[in-house]
Amino acid sequence: MSATGQPGSSYHHGDLPAALVRATLEIVAECGVHGFSVAEAARRTGVSPAAPYRHFADRNTLLAAAADTIAHQLQAACREAAAAARRPEDRLAAVATAYVRSAARFQSCFDLLMDAELRSYRPELRESTRSLVDLQLPSALALAEPQSAVALLEALRCLSRGYAALLLDGSFGPPMEVCESVAERAGRAARSLASGYACQDQAKSH
Known part of the structure; x- marks a missing residue:
């Protein structure tokens, strides 16, 4: 979700792993690798903080998919x-x-x-x-x-x-x-x- 509460550019529309990767790349582009968090990727994708872990075991696994x-x-x-x-x-x-x-x-x-x-x-x-x-x-x-x-x-x-x-x-x-x-x-x-x-x-x- 965007800061306004509307679906952002990474909203998943049924393909959550791909949307999380897009969100990850957005965050890394804005904040660098050290500024990335799975929770922020989930927020931008419009899902709960726990949802990404159904597809990616941890932070580095999601970063590796983005890489x-x-x-x-x-x-x-x-x-x-x-x-x-x-x-x-x-x-x-x-x-x-x-x-x-x-x-x-x-x-x-x-x-x-x-x-x-x-x-x-x-x-x-x-x-x-x-x-x-x-x-x-x-x-x-x-x-x-x-x-x-x-x-x-x-x-x-x-x-x-x-x-x-x-x-x-x-x-x-x-x-x-x-x-x-x-x-x-x-x-x-x-x-x-x-x-x-x-x-x-x-x-x-x-």
């Missing part, structure tokens, strides 16, 4: 970006750019993906990282030998997460104001990194 939603949205954004690029290095750059843009869009909700504790509550969260690796692996293998391709993917993961973290903590300025420029810088850095690994392996082969 899974963010993970799927991130994967979709990265897949779409990669599909629009033609060359391997451009696909890798596009994924890095999409990753940083998504971090800016999710804001505090992105912290859910970085919370290692939540992965123990929802194994699917571990798969989300693997899915991004699988998405980029063909492009990396097109540029470098297998061992170098694995190292490239590890470096790209660190690069994308690093830019995202620095963007969200305000190191570059107000996140939404600088989002596009930072995302583009991440993409350029990823492209340079990919090209460097490709050149390195080409030099070894001669």
